[in-house]
Amino acid sequence: xxxxxxxxxxxxxxxxxxxxxxxxxxxxxxxxxxxxxxxxxxxxxxxxxxxxxxxxxxxxxxxxxxxxxxxxxxxxxxxxxxxxxxxxxxxxxxxxxxxxxxxxxxxxxxxxxxxxxxxxxxxxxxxxxxxxxxxxxxxxxxxxxxxxxxxxxxxxxxxxxxxxxxxxxxxxxxxxxxxxxxxxxxxxxxxxxxxxxxxxxxxxxxxxxxxxxxxxxxxxxxxxxxxxxxxxxxxxxxxxxxxxxxxxxxxxxxxxxxxxxxxxxxxxxxxxxxxxxxxxxxxxxxxxxxxxxxxxxxxxxxxxxxxxxxxxxxxxxxxxxxxxxxxxxxxxxxxxxxxxxxxxxxxxxxxxxxxxxxxxxxxxxxxxxxxxxxxxxxxxxxxxxxxxxxxxxxxxxxxx
Amino acid sequence: xxxxxxxxxxxxxxxxxxxxxxxxxxxxxxxxxxxxxxxxxxxxxxxxxxxxxxxxxxxxxxxxxxxxxxxxxxxxxxxxxxxxxxxxxxxxxxxxxxxxxxxxxxxxxxxxxxxxxxxxxxxxxxxxxxxxxxxxxxxxxxxxxxxxxxxxxxxxxxx
Ligand SMILES: Cc1ncc(COP(=O)(O)O)c(C=O)c1O
Numbered sequence: 001x002x003x004x005x006x007x008x009x010x011x012x013x014x015x016x017x018x019x020x021x022x023x024x025x026x027x028x029x030x031x032x033x034x035x036x037x038x039x040x041x042x043x044x045x046x047x048x049x050x051x052x053x054x055x056x057x058x059x060x061x062x063x064x065x066x067x068x069x070x071x072x073x074x075x076x077x078x079x080x081x082x083x084x085x086x087x088x089x090x091x092x093x094x095x096x097x098x099x100x101x102x103x104x105x106x107x108x109x110x111x112x113x114x115x116x117x118x119x120x121x122x123x124x125x126x127x128x129x130x131x132x133x134x135x136x137x138x139x140x141x142x143x144x145x146x147x148x149x150x151x152x153x154x155x156x157x158x159x160x161x162x163x164x165x166x167x168x169x170x171x172x173x174x175x176x177x178x179x180x181x182x183x184x185x186x187x188x189x190x191x192x193x194x195x196x197x198x199x200x201x202x203x204x205x206x207x208x209x210x211x212x213x214x215x216x217x218x219x220x221x222x223x224x225x226x227x228x229x230x231x232x233x234x235x236x237x238x239x240x241x242x243x244x245x246x247x248x249x250x251x252x253x254x255x256x257x258x259x260x261x262x263x264x265x266x267x268x269x270x271x272x273x274x275x276x277x278x279x280x281x282x283x284x285x286x287x288x289x290x291x292x293x294x295x296x297x298x299x300x301x302x303x304x305x306x307x308x309x310x311x312x313x314x315x316x317x318x319x320x321x322x323x324x325x326x327x328x329x330x331x332x333x334x335x336x337x338x339x340x341x342x343x344x345x346x347x348x349x350x351x352x353x354x355x356x357x358x359x360x361x362x363x364x365x366x367x368x369x370x371x372x373x374x375x376x377x378x379x380x381x382x383x384x385x386x387x388x389x390x391x392x393x394x395x396x397x398x399x400x
Numbered sequence: 401x402x403x404x405x406x407x408x409x410x411x412x413x414x415x416x417x418x419x420x421x422x423x424x425x426x427x428x429x430x431x432x433x434x435x436x437x438x439x440x441x442x443x444x445x446x447x448x449x450x451x452x453x454x455x456x457x458x459x460x461x462x463x464x465x466x467x468x469x470x471x472x473x474x475x476x477x478x479x480x481x482x483x484x485x486x487x488x489x490x491x492x493x494x495x496x497x498x499x500x501x502x503x504x505x506x507x508x509x510x511x512x513x514x515x516x517x518x519x520x521x522x523x524x525x526x527x528x529x530x531x532x533x534x535x536x537x538x539x540x541x542x543x544x545x546x547x548x549x550x551x552x553x554x555x556x557x558x559x
């Protein structure tokens with residue numbers, strides 16, 4: 001009843017029995033994305049920005065065209081605000097490095113949340129250690145949400161940056177970004193958004209959200225691996241110190257001086273992932289062809305249905321009960337370790353992830369060391385959740 | 401036997417549900433963890449004199465495979481000398497990791513007890529680490545205490 005007409009996913013078609021519930025780790029790729037990548041290599045491959053021959057021009061055009069496509073997709077005011085990175089992780093490392101070095105002073109405070117992914121906590125932790133900054137954790141509530149009251153309690157004049165996930169990759173919680181943005185901006189601080197789990201699932205517009213920068217990965221939104229995006233508001237990006245050094249990011253290099261290229265190129269040292277950018281643009285076309293409002297509506301139905309049926313299972317602990325949630329479900333079944341449970345589900349052709357999901361502070365807060373996560377996307381249906389529930393009931397019998 | 405039952409043999413599930421020598425530890429113990437999954441075992445050797453292991457005890461949390469393997473390990477090592485124990489560790493680790501293309505069976509000529517029921521893990525490369533967790537931990541401990549046998553006897557407060 002919930003299934004979207006999703007076009008063709010060759011891997012899923014070749015494995016009709018597979019119930020793929022690991023979309024939060026990475027999504028499967030639709031045929032147009034795979035085709036765009038191979039077409040790029042068959043017709044336009046050359047290095048970008050560096051040569052005058054027509055093939056190089058075609059390649060540069062493809063790469064810069066993808067940048068424009070991303071800018072329009074997320075409501076950026078210009079494609080100059082789009083920096084291509086290896087993924088969310090590199091985007092967050094870049095911003096943690098450059099933002100702190102440009103604007104922060106020893107003693108300043110960065111707020112991360114208890115539901116952050118390691119790729120958000122660790123880069124800011126490293127920057128803090130090197131520059132004498134402090135990290136504070138914004139705690140989650142009993143329901144696995146963030147309460148602005150708690151942010152207010154944590155606040156002090158030294159807070160300069162708040163960084164948080166749009167959607168928790170463990171709890172599925174959708175955080176109230178526009179309210180957090182007003183709170184943070186009224187106090188003159190920056191808001192960094194980890195959008196890894198949201199961009200491929202819901203309408204996403206940076207001007208509506210109100211954050212100052214956002215990071216996401218192509219491979220979690222039906223595009224290829226190895227490419228992602230850092231969006232930064234133009235006035236801020238203009239003043240940031242560089243991250244990596246190399247070709248493309250400089251204007252001139254002499255024995256006595258170096259001048260840097262304009263943004264976004266200043267932040268893209270070396271030969272970029274052109275194939276990835278082309279694939280990402282194809283994924284964006286694909287998502288737009290499905291209507292993002294509609295995708296999010298369907299995914300929220302799956303989220304509500306999943307939370308309901310999983311909560312009904314005896315001896316199962318489902319973590320997080322946010323009012324607005326994405327179809328990401330993390331749970332433990334009493335007496336069965338998450339690895340064993342995931343192995344059991346695999347024997348039923350249900351692919352889920354087990355472990356700590358790169359969020360150890362959160363798991364610790366939840367009183368768990370590991371858990372199983374089922375995460376859904378546009379290829380899933382209510383029937384997939386029913387199969388999961390049946391298998392979970394059998395698993396308990398198997399290990400008891 | 402289906403694939404899953406090859407991994408979770410009845411004997412393995414028995415060790416998981418009723419592990420041998422698992423009890424809350426006090427005094428000195430070593431913690432051995434698998435950082436990729438968060439599993440964590442605490443291991444303790446009770447010595448008899450400076451060279452003979454009276455008993456290996458453990459606690460902690462882990463999956464069925466890592467708990468069963470730890471339980472089997474405590475059975476195999478209790479009563480052994482340090483050198484015997486090290487040899488059993490070496491053989492067990494290569495037995496668990498055995499590449500099916502190898503002609504030599506690392507389990508040949510040695511009593512590996514219930515560990516043989518864990519051989520199914522070789523068909524699940526991602527789970528080999530679970531099976532070897534306890535073994536790596538105890539091997540490290542056995543090696544690290546070689547040069548200071550006297551201290552070991554005292555510090556580990558044998559009961
Ligand atoms: C919330 C969140 N942030 C960051 C990341 C890191 O993304 P990537 O591994 O693509 O860099 C992930 C996914 O693993 C995530 O779920």
